[in-house]
Amino acid sequence: MDSNDFADRLTASRIWRSVFRHGWSGSPLDRSLATTSNVFFHLHPVKVDRRSLRWSYTFGLGIISAILFLVLLFTGALLMFYYVPSVERAYPAMKEIQLSVPLGQFTRNMHRWAAHLMVLTVVLHMARVFYTGAYKPPREFNWVVGVFLLLLTLALSFTGYLTPWDQLAYWAITVGTNIAGYIPLLGTALKQALIGGVEVGQSSLIRFYTLHVAVLPAIMSLLIAVHLWRVRKDGGLAANERVEEE
Amino acid sequence: MTPTKTGTGKTPPPETIDNVFPRHSGKTYALAEVMPGETPMVGKGPEGTVFSYPVVLLWEVVLFLGVTLSVFLFSLFKSAPLEEIANPLVTTDPAKAPWYFLGLQEMLEHMHPLAAGVLLPGAFIAFLVAVPYVDGACAGAGRWFGSTRPLRSARRHVGWIALYGLVVMPAYIALDNAFTLRELLRGSAPQWIAQGLAPGGILVVLVLLPAVVVRLRRAPAREVVMALFTVMFVAAVVFTVSGFLFRGPGFELHWPWRMPDGYNPWDAL
Ligand code: HEM
Numbered sequence: 001m002d003s004n005d006f007a008d009r010l011t012a013s014r015i016w017r018s019v020f021r022h023g024w025s026g027s028p029l030d031r032s033l034a035t036t037s038n039v040f041f042h043l044h045p046v047k048v049d050r051r052s053l054r055w056s057y058t059f060g061l062g063i064i065s066a067i068l069f070l071v072l073l074f075t076g077a078l079l080m081f082y083y084v085p086s087v088e089r090a091y092p093a094m095k096e097i098q099l100s101v102p103l104g105q106f107t108r109n110m111h112r113w114a115a116h117l118m119v120l121t122v123v124l125h126m127a128r129v130f131y132t133g134a135y136k137p138p139r140e141f142n143w144v145v146g147v148f149l150l151l152l153t154l155a156l157s158f159t160g161y162l163t164p165w166d167q168l169a170y171w172a173i174t175v176g177t178n179i180a181g182y183i184p185l186l187g188t189a190l191k192q193a194l195i196g197g198v199e200v201g202q203s204s205l206i207r208f209y210t211l212h213v214a215v216l217p218a219i220m221s222l223l224i225a226v227h228l229w230r231v232r233k234d235g236g237l238a239a240n241e242r243v244e245e246e
Numbered sequence: 247m248t249p250t251k252t253g254t255g256k257t258p259p260p261e262t263i264d265n266v267f268p269r270h271s272g273k274t275y276a277l278a279e280v281m282p283g284e285t286p287m288v289g290k291g292p293e294g295t296v297f298s299y300p301v302v303l304l305w306e307v308v309l310f311l312g313v314t315l316s317v318f319l320f321s322l323f324k325s326a327p328l329e330e331i332a333n334p335l336v337t338t339d340p341a342k343a344p345w346y347f348l349g350l351q352e353m354l355e356h357m358h359p360l361a362a363g364v365l366l367p368g369a370f371i372a373f374l375v376a377v378p379y380v381d382g383a384c385a386g387a388g389r390w391f392g393s394t395r396p397l398r399s400a401r402r403h404v405g406w407i408a409l410y411g412l413v414v415m416p417a418y419i420a421l422d423n424a425f426t427l428r429e430l431l432r433g434s435a436p437q438w439i440a441q442g443l444a445p446g447g448i449l450v451v452l453v454l455l456p457a458v459v460v461r462l463r464r465a466p467a468r469e470v471v472m473a474l475f476t477v478m479f480v481a482a483v484v485f486t487v488s489g490f491l492f493r494g495p496g497f498e499l500h501w502p503w504r505m506p507d508g509y510n511p512w513d514a515l
Contacts, residue, residue: 035299044302047295051388053305060309067306067313091331098328109321116515117317119346130377130475131404133468136387138286140378147374154346161344168514170332171341179343179350179363187364199334235286238388 043228045236052237057132061125065153066224068118073217075111083163085209087202090165115157122153134238142230149227152220159212162205173208174200327513340497342514348489349482353449355497356422358438361446370478377475381467393468400469407456407473411480414452419488423499453477 010016011024022033035046051057082101083093097104126146129135135143162173177200181191196203231237329338343351353362386392393400422445431440457473494500494509502511 035297038299040299040303044298046298047292048298048302049290050294050296053296053302057388057390060305063306063309064313067310068317070310071314071317087332094328105325106321109324109326110317112326112515113320113324114317116345126374127479131472132390133387133392135378135381136384137378137382139387140382143378144375147371151371157346158344164328165332166329167332167336167338168327168329170334171338172343175341175351176343176347179347179354179359182359183364184360201334233286235290240290240388241384242388242392 043225043232045232048236049240051242052239054239057239058237059124059128061121061128065118065121065125066228068114068121069220069224071114072111072118075107075114076213076217078107079111080213085163085205087165087205090163090205094164094166115160119153119157122150126150132238136238139234139238142227142234145223145227145230149220149223152216152223156212156216156220159208159216162200162208163212165205170200173204177204327515339495340493340509342489342493342497345486345490345515348493349485350489351497352419352485352489352493356419356449357428357445358441361442366446366449370482373474373478377471381471383466383468386468391472393472394466395469400472403460403465403469404472404476407476408480410456411477412484415481415484416488418449418452419485420499449481453481 007024011020021037023030024034035041079097082097082104084090094108097108099105101107129143129146158173158176162169173195177191177195180194181187183190192198194204194207195201196207235241342348350363350367353366356362383394385394391401391404427445427448428441431444434440435444453474456477457470460473461470488499491502491511492499493511494505495507500506505511
């Protein structure tokens, strides 16, 4: 059996067909199905305008933010293998990650620097969208989705900041959550709901941890998917709308 | 469906999907109608386009490799900080929030926490959400600093306004630090004026001023919004940089290169 034969048998097999629904023969039908039945096209249009690909239009900042989010999911999952969200064990777990887990310090570095960088790129992406007037109709709603993505990015970063349970973490969260206490009427209740008591302690750690590794990443993933899908549904990037000036 | 009496002057029943696609009629066809209306795809032909698969995909793969490689290399050389174990009994000096909230912490130095931590940032977020509804004109979309007016004047305006922010905002911080408005007004004005309205109001006026000037010169909404966004953005950057780089022990202002007690703001990232 030569390799072509094998490829044909493979792509005709029931298992292959259950995944791809089309063969790989190069016939026009297979070729068009290869693109139109591709999951890639939930978040991308089939064709994109050359103008929207110009580097000087987007600086790639939206994509870079999404990529950093993926890097954070990956390195975050690795850190979760070793981390324990308890006041007694969190800090020793951090020491262990840094000193005895293979590539532990390195993984932690990547997670932290990617997080800081993501706050930066999301803010710059917002400025880019603003100054290119890309929030104008029909993209108003996607801009609003974007504002929520910005707030989510900050919330993810802030909740993660407490997890190492060192002095830096403890006092940064104490200072940060004190501000929430000044919201009229709701402030005190909100602050206590957030840190689970009157001062930062075990109940704050477990709340911040749960928000950081489960609740907020889930919302973020969904909202990024909506955001990208909506870019396609709004007719691609606003660069396509551009009218040349004489 | 209720039967219709014609000619009685009563309004006919509303059109439902059953009128167009009758159920159980045994028909193998249905009527469809072309309605006037627009979608975002109107006027977008295939001219000047490329297939996103694989062109965009390749771009994304290249960016992915570039971004991960950069973070990878940086992480080889610079390690994330880990201080002593948390101790509620020992306050760090200075006690700083994460860097992206240091703009807020800087504002807290100048006014009541309700204004600095809640009202002004709340107004900023509300402004962001409102932007596309205040400036809903489509003209100028998809172009850097695009507006209905010639490009060069809009770009120049943004430049001047950014410069204004870069002068006025540090001046606000430095002057208030030197004279402390809250202290000057203590006793002579009620607390909510001394701590809230006066320092907060001055900041609001500084932010609104360029937008008012632009508005008075009959610029389109896009340029008014652009003036507001630019001042707020520059202010946020200035306050954040001040809180991060210029605040040392006791959250006092110092030159970053002359911090006392060997304090290095970069250690607290
Ligand atoms: C987690 C954060 C975010 C991610 C991952 C993200 C991702 C993206 C991506 C990949 C694009 C395609 C174009 C590009 O790369 O620039 C895009 C476009 C867009 N984004 Fe975001 N974004 C985020 C946050 C925001 C924020 C904070 C805003 C505004 C407040 C925003 C508003 C928009 C709008 C209006 C577009 C359409 C731009 C155009 O048509 O030119 N996004 N976003």
